[in-house]
Amino acid sequence: MQVKDIISKLPWFRSKSFDSFAPIGPRIVSHLEIEDPHNLHIELKANRETKQSSNTKHLLFKIPELMEYITKIFTMEAGDIVATGTPGGIGPIKPGDLIEASIDKIGTLSNKVILEEKVN
Template identity: 40%
Template sequence: MKLARFGAPGAEKPALVDADGMLRDLSSAIADINPAALSDASLAKIAAIDAKALPVVSGPVRLGPPVAQTGKIVCIGLNYTDHAKETGLSIPEEPVVFLKGCRPSGPNDDIRLPKDAQKADWEVELAIVIGKRALYVGKEDALSYVAGYCTFNDFTERSYQMERGGQWTKGKSFPGFAPIGPWLVTRDEVADPGSLHLWLDVNGKRHQDGNTKNFIFDVPTVISYLSQFIELEPGDIIATGTPAGVGLGHKPEPVFVKAGDVIELGIEGLGAQRQQILPWSS
């Protein structure tokens, strides 16, 4: 099942994508795709709805983040063997964890750069959406805590991340730096989150072309590991890291995005995104 939200920012309505790829308005059946809607029981009730009986959403519409009232965005760094190598850093012995301090944005919303941006960069990632409270979860049970998966762009200002001291969170948290969607794909439709093709283009040129087969720490390991330190709650997002091909790793010189550039990215079965980069404007 694919769940989405559409409409103006802050006024989105819930929707599902039917078998023919049509967006159907779910607002007559549920208030929103919020943490309460992400339990196994709630998702089963939504799945039982006759999609053909729901009104089609017609005309061009903005897609918002597929989950409302997101709590935390927890990120895993250096989680692909090829990305760790391109950064020149050692393969981590334990997951590298940081937080992203901005709200999720729609998959096709513009990204406005900070006013002093110097090294804006892209990262296509598989995102996990948590469906129930998770604390001290074993790897063998970890996938049962997943509501679904999304495409995610962990957009980053590298100068903030790496040259301003402190934690990576500084470079990850400017408004608009967390595009997610276009939809939430429930876990029953993702047979193996450890075998998904990911890609990202900038201005039509392919920069990232990877696969979650190259995870250092797979999805069950990540969930289990995080649950030792953080109480994961319904609606929380875990961004699982990015494959090789980020601008920072470009040889012989890094390549960063600027105003006017267009980023397109996607994950097999999870949908694609498109963002235009805009300059700072107060």
């Protein structure tokens, strides 16, 4: 579905909003625990091979700017999550792949890709 969204220039929101498509973790931290959220190394590996490696200093917009914009459109409540996107290097995944996402000072989230059987 992302390809259709890209071709039609629609926001990717629809293609990133399926049930179970937003694993979060390995833990949630308060803004008080991160001294500088605009200077954290981020990395994504697929089957232990680095596919993405960057730093939050390369975000297009700083977090206060994002929050100012978002709160003009949506009501934000405690516990809400804002996903900012990822650096270049995305690619297809398949059942059996091990995906590991890491952010400095937070940790690493590891997930194995599974294909759920269709239930009638």
